[in-house]
Amino acid sequence: MAETFGFFQAWLKNPLRVAAIAPSGRALASLITSETSHDTGPVIELGPGTGAFTRALIARGVRQEDLALIEFGSEFAAALQFHYPRARTLCMDAARLRTVDLFDGRSAGAVVSGLPLLSMPPRKVIAILIGAFRKMEPDGALYQFTYGPRCPVPPRLLDHLGLEAERIGGAFANLPPAAVYRIRRTHPPLSTLSRFSSRQHVLVE
Numbered sequence: 001m002a003e004t005f006g007f008f009q010a011w012l013k014n015p016l017r018v019a020a021i022a023p024s025g026r027a028l029a030s031l032i033t034s035e036t037s038h039d040t041g042p043v044i045e046l047g048p049g050t051g052a053f054t055r056a057l058i059a060r061g062v063r064q065e066d067l068a069l070i071e072f073g074s075e076f077a078a079a080l081q082f083h084y085p086r087a088r089t090l091c092m093d094a095a096r097l098r099t100v101d102l103f104d105g106r107s108a109g110a111v112v113s114g115l116p117l118l119s120m121p122p123r124k125v126i127a128i129l130i131g132a133f134r135k136m137e138p139d140g141a142l143y144q145f146t147y148g149p150r151c152p153v154p155p156r157l158l159d160h161l162g163l164e165a166e167r168i169g170g171a172f173a174n175l176p177p178a179a180v181y182r183i184r185r186t187h188p189p190l191s192t193l194s195r196f197s198s199r200q201h202v203l204v205e
């Protein structure tokens with residue numbers, strides 16, 4: 001209850017940044033973390049707020065030490081630091097992600113995002129996506145939720161960045177109902193390809 005009230009107060013102070021009047025519910029937290037586990041390795045969470053997805057990630061076996069929590073709101077960041085002392089909490093704009101080293105040079109296996117991408121200018125969304133994919137393994141995925149009817153990153157922008165999005169499900173019990181998209185690279189980077197013949201490429205690990 002106190003968590004919901006604190007979230008609501010943060011929304012009153014900054015409705016555009018917080019972009020929801022209450023934290024996400026369990027159904028959405030379960031859906032957006034459904035493809036992550038201990039084996040995912042390091043996970044970056046963007047816009048954790050009061051930690052609805054953080055709790056679900058830890059429940060799925062992601063270690064606190066393997067979590068980087070990137071939160072712009074100082075009121076949320078201070079509480080996250082207190083509740084998850086072994087995670088790396090950074091109070092910063094997610095658009096600056098590529099400027100920080102999060103896991104001593106190790107790449108993340110996934111990014112889970114609660115950011116309000118729909119209320120951000122395209123330049124910021126581009127900076128966030130470029131930063132997120134630079135920090136991830138070639139086959140890493142970014143999970144993004146939305147209250148809207150389609151992926152919050154428009155197809156033209158995805159295409160431009162060499163990314164593709166797939167809807168992995170809907171959380172109808174959430175208030176308001178939400179959907180989750182998995183965003184991945186369309187092609188593996190060229191460094192992971194070796195030329196097999198003039199007409200065929202083979203993926204090498």
Ligand SMILES: C[S@@+](CC[C@H](N)C(=O)[O-])C[C@H]1O[C@@H](n2cnc3c(N)ncnc32)[C@H](O)[C@@H]1O
Nearest residue numbers: 020023024047048049052071072073093094114
């Ligand atoms: C819709 S709330 C989601 C909170 C939480 N993930 C949840 O689902 O309950 C959006 C969160 O993103 C944070 N946020 C907004 N813009 C941000 C930015 N540029 N960088 C980092 N965090 C940001 C807000 O402070 C807020 O905590």
